[in-house]
Amino acid sequence: FGAYSYSNFTRVNGKPGINIAVMQLAGSNSNEIQIAIDKMMQKAAKDFPKGVKHLILYNTKNSLDISIDQVKHTLIEAFILVFIVVFLFLQDFRSTLIPAIAVPVAIIGTFFFMQVFGFSINLLTLFALVLAIGIVVDDAIVVVEAVHAKMEHKHLPAKAATISAMSEITGAIISITLVMSAVFLPVGFMEGSTGVFYRQFAFTLAIAIVISAVNALTLSPALTALFLKENHVNINEKKTFKEKFFVGFNTGFETLTSKYLGSLRFLIRYKWVAIAGLAVVIVSTAILVKRTPSGFIPSEDQGFIAISLSMPAGASLDRTTEVIKELEVKLGDLESKKTLMGLSGFN
Structure with a gap:
């Protein structure tokens, strides 16, 4: 591949190798970069000499994919738990179905506006959607409970009870939507790295809140008028x-x-x-x-460990390489390790 270097040395899993670092530019997508690198290396590997292999030792795509999958599972679990809790308190499948319909409608609507604003599906936007589930369900439950109260106490049919209930709670729904949006929207307009980091989170959550209110003022009343019926219980x-x-x-x-x-x-x-x-x-x-303690973002497990080794002044490259080999032998006993790479001659 090139001339031998006497100033640095690279070992991969105990064998000589070379290392190439690919740095991500600001505004680029790490997943797209990783996919492009994989395709390029698979194409280049066809021309490698016999016995030469390539390994991708570290990339951000794997850790991001794992984190995003965890948030997706949390999103599904939150929806299921919300459905169970709502059914436990409302004790009627028809009533439970209304908040259950409102959640996916609000999330789908949020995805549409995310596409319009150029947002991606990432940890922050998915986390915003997890938080939004509770807000969406709250708005729908307020409508269902208000209509139930009218039907139970005033013995009104579903349609009349819906009209009467909405005339009382419309102002409250609008006001709470404005208040909650006012809490999150300013975060999206913060300057510096904090604003860049939380902008998509704040706007995604605010969009979900507004769509939730629209659902509560339009979809949920229509569903209550169609679905709800008086419960006639025979005590015998x-x-x-x-x-x-x-x-x-x-x-x-x-x-x-x-x-x-x-x-x-x-x-x-x-x-x-x-x-x-x-x-x-x-x-x-x-x-x-x-x-x-305070900090910008919490530390997380990214799947790699970096160990810095400092040798005395004047130590030769061969001496440093021997120490790295000794360290590789000790680390080789770790069951959780997948790949070992040693670099010598760098400060």
């Missing part, structure tokens, strides 16, 4: 296991609610207790903020 009928379970759950929840109301009455009667508790929380928060 033998209860199924599901009905018995819900009776027990409701009894326990009502007991917990009554205890909460008792605690609330106590705090209202003795306001100084609530004020003292708030003061303790504020002071504790201030102390913890000062003591908590």
Whole structure:
């Protein structure tokens, strides 16, 4: 491949080799770079001398793919858990179906605007979608609960109950949407590296919040008017296991609610207790903020370990290479290691 170098030496898995570093330019896509390198090396490998192999020792694509897959799994798990919790409290499949429909509609709409703004599917945008699931479900549940209350207390049909409920909660939905958007949007306009890092996260979450509100004002009311029906329960009928379970759950929840109301009455009667508790929380928060370590982004496992070896001044390349060989022997016993590369002659 070229002339022998007496100033540096490279070993890969105990054998002589050469190393090539590919640096990513600002604004480039690491996944696209890795795919292009793989294609180029596969094409070049056809012309390598016999016995010469190529290895890609480290790339950001693998760690990013693993992290993105984990967030995708979290997204699916969050959707399933939300569906279960909503069904547990609403105790009606038709009512549960409305928030379940609202979530994918909001996510699909968010993907459309991500495409419009040139955003990619990455760790930050996927994390924003995970957070958005709770917000989307909240908006849909507010609509369903309000319509349920009208149907149960005023005995209105689904359509009339929906119109009556929406006339009361429309203002609240719009106001909470504006408040939450006002929290996240300024993050996207921050300057410097922080703004660049969090811009897609902030805008993706804000877009999901706005689409969630649009769903709550349009799609969810339409679905409640179509899906919801009055529940006529015959007390003489033998209860199924599901009905018995819900009776027990409701009894326990009502007991917990009554205890909460008792605690609330106590705090209202003795306001100084609530004020003292708030003061303790504020002071504790201030102390913890000062003591908590700060940083730009948390460290993560990227799948490689770099060891720096410093030799005494005047040590020859051969001496450094021998020490690297000794270190390779010790590290070779590690079961978790896949590839070892040693570089000597570099500062």
